[in-house]
Amino acid sequence: MKLYYALKKEFLILWRNKSALLSLFLMPAIFILIMSLAQKDIYKEYTNANITYTIVNQDKGQKSLQFIDALKDYEHLTFIEKDSLEEAQALTREGDTMFTLRIAKAFSAHFDKKSENPLIDIYMSPSTKAPVKLYFQSKIKETMMALKMKKILKSIGKYDDTKQDAKDKKTIETHYLYDNTHKTVIPTATQQNVPAWIVFSMFFVIIPISTLFITERDDGTLDRLKAMNSPKGIFLLSKIIPYMVINQLQLYSMILVGLFLVPLLGGDKLTMDIDFFALFVISLAISFAAIGFALFLSTLMKSIEQASIVGALSAVIMGAVGGIMIPKLVMPPLMQDLTLLSPMSWGLEGMLDVFVRNLDVSAVLYEASVLVVFGILMLTISTYNFKRR
Amino acid sequence: MIEISNLSKDYGEHKVLKDISLHMDTGSIYGLLGPNGAGKTTLISTLVGLCSFDAGEIHIEGKNIKDSLGYIQSISSLIPQELAFYPTLTAAENLEYFAGMLGLKNNALKERIDKVVHLTQLSDAYTKQAQTYSGGLKRRLNIAIGLLSDPKIIYLDEPTVGIDPQSRNFILESIKKMKEENKLIVYTSHYMNEVEFLCDKIAIIDNGEIIQEGSLDTILSDTKAIIKTSDEYLEVALSQISDTLHRLEEEGKKITSIEYGHDLESYFLRITNTKLRD
Incomplete structure (x- = not known):
């Protein structure tokens, strides 16, 4: 029951934070639209x-x-x-x-x-x-x-x-190699951009998580809960579960943007002949890494303003390094190696395995594992930082 | 009910609590006074298990805090100086959340919420978001959350900051009623008239040390007179006033003022000095 009340509180606060919802849903939708339409010819045959x-x-x-x-x-x-x-x-x-x-x-x-x-x-x-x-x-x-x-x-x-x-007339025909040969995903700009901006937007939970956490810390709510002997595990789960749900909602909203909105404006339609279980696994792993990173930042930041700036900046840097804004394949070898430092890069590779390379769950397990390990590391450091206060 | 013996706490080189020993009884209101940074909040935080301590012992209801923190937290409630609730939630949602975190559910949860809403007269604002409340209403919600567990010990840290006289009066009267329910209320405030009105016993803390403790009557009857001349400041016992005045007259000194009998505020300023504390 404690978890129920904790989750209810977290969802209500998030639902009433309209600016956070806008940044979580509208921002990636706009990016997908702009990038898919702007890059249409780059990925076109x-x-x-x-x-x-x-x-x-x-x-x-x-x-x-x-x-x-x-x-x-x-x-x-x-x-x-x-x-x-x-x-x-x-x-x-x-x-x-x-x-x-x-x-x-x-x-x-x-x-x-x-x-x-x-x-x-x-x-x-x-x-x-x-x-x-x-x-x-x-x-x-x-x-x-x-x-x-x-x-x-x-x-x-x-x-x-x-x-x-x-x-x-036609002596050469080009074919894409897929794991599941019966499937036909076409690597259009939409097919590349939807997974990329989904990963980026999932990491934007950094801002609402850290903002609420710092508010709770500074206004004495966390102390009040601690003095009430409220279980820390419930508190942690109340931060993880709602944002995992939010991340799933983001994922499917952006898929809808790729399926309906982008073609409506003249872009290529997203092809959804993909392995949904693989998508579920990699998206949960990305969520976990993003939430872990958000809590890590929350325990380091001194004020809401600082958390908002550092949160947004770190998401943009991770996106740039991780190949969200500039495809990894056009980067020089050193930069390609550097992308491994960004959790977004692992998330993107997993998403591209699903959306572009059309692979099944076994292909995303490696990337998912790296993201989960990253998330555990972040949560461990956050817990240590929080206890040290 | 609360027995503190030789309690000390350091933050590195800085000693925030120095060898503190206090006794607080159930069914009373105990005032903790001190300038900013004196150690009041640290002491309260230690008593509710938010801060560890380096030396000494704390026993509450006869139980050692180190061995029975869970039990002690279950009978205590901290009502912090900050408005420790969620401003975008309504009073109903805030109370439901904190009651849920206390482990209350179903009818027990509803009954307890109804009771604290009645006690703090929150019903008119019950379904409005807390961020729309006046200062007094916010303070009352802050207190209502603290009463959800029906605690035996209530730590009230400056509960009347920034509110109108009506709300202040309501809160002070409510605190008096809590005492009648045989609770121990540990009260900190910078408003000396509130402390005089409420507290049975006070401790004045400065630089982490208890510099005065006792019942209000005893402290206020600490009857030393202050005699000021053009170049002297003398504190003398009442019985010595006559002799001192005679001596000063013989020495040809002009007496500019004599003070004796004082209120808590002047006494507080005298023993903690008037130097600004931030």
Whole structure:
């Protein structure tokens, strides 16, 4: 019964703390929306991306015309032709096209010979994302190679235009490797962002937990409870259980955002063909680590203001280091090693195992164990700090 | 009921309680007076088991606090100076929570809450959030929570700070009634008139030491007169006043004032000095 009254009190206080609820539910929902929509093209399959560019053909020879003709085969690469390089560059500079492709005057003449000068120049905005640049470059090289190959095969009489063109249409197909091959999770921006911001928001319980704890400590409520011989275990559970429930509510609210709100605003829909038990296990472990860390901070901080600032700051730093804001895979090796220091990184890896890699519970056990050990360590230090007062 | 013998406590080099010995009886109100930082709150915290101590012994109802802390806490209640409850909860929710933490449930819980609500006259504000209460109402809720366990010993740490005269009067009268129920009330306050009104016995504590203890009558009849001349400050027994005045006259000194018989406040200031304490 004591636990019932303790939980009831904790839920009532949290329910009436509207600013805390906003930071726990609205903040991650906004992040998911912004990031999923903003990063939509980063995670998008570039074979399906629509890249527009301008061609300035300064050659006009047969080879350059064949080259341009071959480029038409890429249905997601659409181009317009301009005579003036400056005009084409202006379009790219202003963002109307992503690239300007200049075919040099010597293109046809030097097509299959060594040339001192480049036969093709590509101009782009400095803000062009590296994957898009690489994709575009590879398509241009691929087209050049195909033309050269065609010429060689023709010269030795092995090329049949009618058959080869049809076969060349699609020679490469990309496949994702999943543990459960019957499942089909597509690694979209939404699929990456929902788990990332769920982990981040779960750690935001630091603020309401530490704020209430410090209030209880400073206004004498904790002393009153201690003088009443109220069990410490009940007090601890009354801090852990409500926020585990809150974290679960956050998890499923953010999933709903990914399922309904993001697609409504033009983003990719979250795919939920996942192992729910694995999700439950890793989310509980993240909760435990977050609550442990919150209590650890609570016992260290001297005032509510200090706890609010340090709590929010530590969540943001853990998020940045842990790969929430910048994906771990684009970090240099040293930074990738540093991510291991952030509990958010372990949580994120577990969540990505579920949401992106589509793995089952056995895959998340390692990350979950690390998080639980972290949580136990934090709770132990908090208990020590609290008793030392 | 409470027997404290040679109690001492240190915070490193700083001695906060120095060899304190006190006796407090059931059915009485015991006043603990002292300037800020004198050691009153530390002493109360030690008596309810919130603070450990380095030397001495505490026996409550004949039981050693070190061996029977659980029992002693079950018959004691600390009503702290701070408003130790949840401002976003109503009085009903606060009382239910603290009663629940005391292990009360079902009918026992309801009956006990009804009783303390009646005692502290909280019924009008019962379902409103405590943060909307006036200072007096907040103090009454603070006291109501402390009475939930129907304690034998109540430690009241400055319960009338920041409230209007009506609420103060109500609280003081309620405390007198508690005494009639044969409880021991340990009362600290900076308001000397309250202490004079309520307490049967007082102890004045300063720098961790008991510098005066006894019944209010005994302390106030500690009859020394203060004679001030232009260059002298003399404390003399009443029986010596005549001789002293005669001597001063012979020495040609001009007497500027004679004080004798005093209230608690002037006595308190005299023995604890008037130097500011923060």
